[in-house]
Amino acid sequence: MKRLQALFFGESGRKTASPFSGYCFSGCALLAGMCLQLCSALALEGTTKSFPAVGPESVRLAIHGATDLSAMEPLIRDFQLTAPGIAIDYSDFVTNDLQKSASEACSAGAGQGDILLSSSLDQLVKLSNDGCAVPHLSAETARVGDWAKWRDEVFGFTYEPTVFVYNARFVPPADVPRTHVELADLLRRRLDYYRGRIGTFDIRLSGVGYLLAFSDAAQPTTVYGRLLESMSRAEVVVHCCTGASLQEIASGRLYIGYNMIGSYAYAAARSNPDLRVVVPRDYTLILSRGALIPKTSAHPDLAGRFLDYLLSERGREIAGEHAFFFSEDGPLPPDVDGPTVLNESSGAQPIHIGPALLAAQDEAQRNRFIQDWSRSMIYVAPRK
C-alpha cells in the first residue's frame, strides 16, 4: 500500500508541476479515485489482523479502523480479556478509504465492518447524517460530553491534540517553534535550511488531514494563511498519514512535522529520543477519535459492547497508558513541550462532533478547498 501511495504522489507531482496544473485536477482526481479503489481493496485484504478469542470463540467482531494497529492492539487485547469468547478482525484503513467503503456499504445495504473507528470525524458525522448508523445508548455513552457525540451514533473516545514534531538532531533549541506564528516565522527566517524539511498531511488522501486543515482555516486569526504560505515556500512534503511523516522525521529526511496526531507522535517520541513533541501554545486542535456502528453491522450489540469498553474507565486507562496518552483532565505526558494542562483555557480547541462538520464534508466545498490547498502546495511534488 505504501508503495502505491508513493507512486501516486509521483504521479500527481508530475501533473501538478505542469503549467496546466489547475485544469488537470479532475484528471488527477480520477487517477486518485482509481488508486483509492485499489488501495481500499488492498486495505481490506492486506492489513487485516485477526485476534483469536481468548477462550472458545463464540462470535467474531469486525472492526474497521483508520487508527494505527499499534495503538488499537492493547485496547483490543484488553477488551478480549473482558469478553473471552470474542474474536476480533481489525482492518486498518486510511480515513478516506474507510469513508468510501462505509458509504458504499450503506447504500448497498451490506458491509463487513461491525464498528468503524476514524479520526476523520466529519466523515463519521456525514455517515450518521445520511442514516448509515445505528444509535447506541448506555451508561457509558451517557457520560460522553455533548461536544464529543452526536445523535448517540457518533462518539469521540479519545482526546488527541495535534502537535508539532521535530527531530532534535537537526532543529537547534533556539529554532523550536512553540506557536503557529513561531513556526511560520521560523520557515521564513531560515527558509533555506528548512526547505523540503517540513512534513504534513496530504489532505487529498487523508480525511483527518483535510479536517485539520479545514479547522485551521476556520481559525479567526490569519496565522494559518501565513503558515500555509510559509510552508508552501518551504516546499512542504506531504504524506498520507502521521506515521509516514514521523518515519521521515525520525530518519532525518524531514526536520519538523506539522499537524501531527499527538498520540502517534508521542508513541514515536517514546521510542526515539531524537523526536520531540510540541503542543502549540496559541491554539491546539483536539481530535476525539470517533466510533460509529454502521447500519449494516452484523453484530450491533457486540459493537456496542466494544464501544462501551472504549468509553469505559478501564478502556480509557489502557488507552492513556499504551495508545493515546493524552486526556482531557490529566496533565500532559512527560517530555512534551506545551502548556501544563490541555484544556480550553490553554488554547485547546476540541473539534465538536456535530452537524457543523457537514460544512467540511460538502463536496463542492471540499473540492475547492483541496484545490486551493493543492495550488499552494504546488512546490512540494518535484522534490519528492
Next chain:
Amino acid sequence: MRRETSLFARLALRISLVLGIGAGLLVTAAWYYARAAADDAYDRLLLGAALQMADGLTVEGGQLIVNLPTSAFELLGLAGRDRVFYRITDPSGRTLTGYGDLEANIDPTTVRREPVLESGRYKGEAVRIAVVSRALADSSAPGWAHVVVAQTTEARRTLAGELTLRASVLVAVMSLLALAGAMLAIRYALKPIERLGAALRRRDPQDQQPVTVEVPRELGPFIASINHFMGRFNERAVLLRHFVSDAAHQIRTPLTALSAQLDLLDGDRLDETARQHLYRVQVRAKELARLTNQLLSHAMVIHRTETAQLQPVDLVDVARRAFRAAIPITVDPDIVISFEAPDEHPIVSADAISLREAIVNVIDNALRHGTTSRLDVRVCIDDGSARVEVEDDGPGIPPQEWGRITRRFETSKSSGGSTGLGFAIASEVVAAFGGGLSFREKQPGAGFTVVLTLQRTIEKNV
C-alpha cells in the same frame, strides 16, 4: 336492579366529566400551540441557515461558487440530533452540491418573492424544508439559484412534547384543584339536605308538627310538601281517633244500660240452658265494656302523649297509684299481691297520667290472663334507667309471640276473650317517653315478667 344514586355522586360524576373533557380540549390545544411554537422557533433557524448558505453563493469569473458557511451548519446544529440535508442548484437546475435527490414541490415564482417553508419527507423521514432563491445577474447563465435545506423534525417534536407535557401538568393540576373545589362546594351545598334528613330521622314518629329546619330556598317546596302531607295525614289521624273515641263513648252508655239490664235478669227463674246463655251474654258484655274502656283509654293516652308536656315524674309514685287502681277490691283473696319499691325514687321524664294508664294495663293484663296465685309489681333502678316489672306465676307468653302481642288487637290466646289492647297501649306510651316494653321468660324461681324500661333523668332525692 335499580342502583341507589346519590346527589353527590351524580354531581361529582358530571362535573368530573365536564372537567375531563375540558382538560382534554386544553391539552389538545396546548399540543397544537406547542407544535406551532416549536415549528416557528426551528423554522427560523432553518431559514437562517438557508439564507446564510444562499449568502455564500458567489460568482467568480462567470462561475457560480458555493461557499458553505460553517455557521449555517452550526445554526442547524442547535436542533441537536436532527439530520441536515441540503441542495444547491444553479439557474439551469443543475445540482451544484448537496443531496441531488432532495426535492421541494415549490412554485419557483413564489420562492423568488420570499423564502418558502414546507413539510415533506426525505429518506423516509419527516423533514421540514426551507427554500430560498438568489438572483444571479452576472453569472454565465443569469437566473435564480436555489438553496434547499431540509432538517428532520426530532427537536421540534421533542420541544413540542416538552411544552405539551408542561401544559398538561398545569392543566391537570388546575383540573384537580377545580374538581376538589367543586367537591367541597357540592358537599357544602348538600349540607342542608343532610341536615333535613337528620332532622327527619331524629323526629319522633308521633311528632306531626310541621318541619321547621332551616333550608335553602330550593328545598322550600320539598319541606312545604312534607308539611302539607303531614298536616293532612294528621288531620285524618285526629279525625279517626275522634271517631274511635266518640264511637267508644257512644257505645259505653247503652252498654252500661245493657249491663244493668242483664244484672236485673234473675238467673234463678231461668232454666238451665237460658241461664247458661245469660252467663255468656254477661261475660261478653263485660268484655265489651272493657274493650270500650280500653279504646277510650288508648285514645286518651295517644292524645296526651301528643299534646301533654313531658315532665319529671316520680316513677315509684306513679307505679304505686297504678297498682292501686289496677287491683280491684273484688280480687280473689287467695292471690298474693305485692308491691316493692327502692328507697331511692327514680325520676323519669313522662306524662304521669299516660304512664299510669300504661302500668295499669300491664297489671290488669297479668291479673286477667297470667296470675294464678301471685302477682308482684316492682320498681327497680339501674345506672341510667328505671324499670317497672310486673311478674306473675302464670304460664307466660312464648317468646315467638312477643313481637305480635304489642300490636293492637293481638293476643296470646285465641280463646279467653282478650282484647289485646293492653300491651299495645303500654308499649306505645313508654315508646313515646323514650323507653321500651320487654318480656322476661319464666324461669325456675321467677315467673313471667313484663318489663317497662324508662330513661332516668337527673338524680333527684325525694
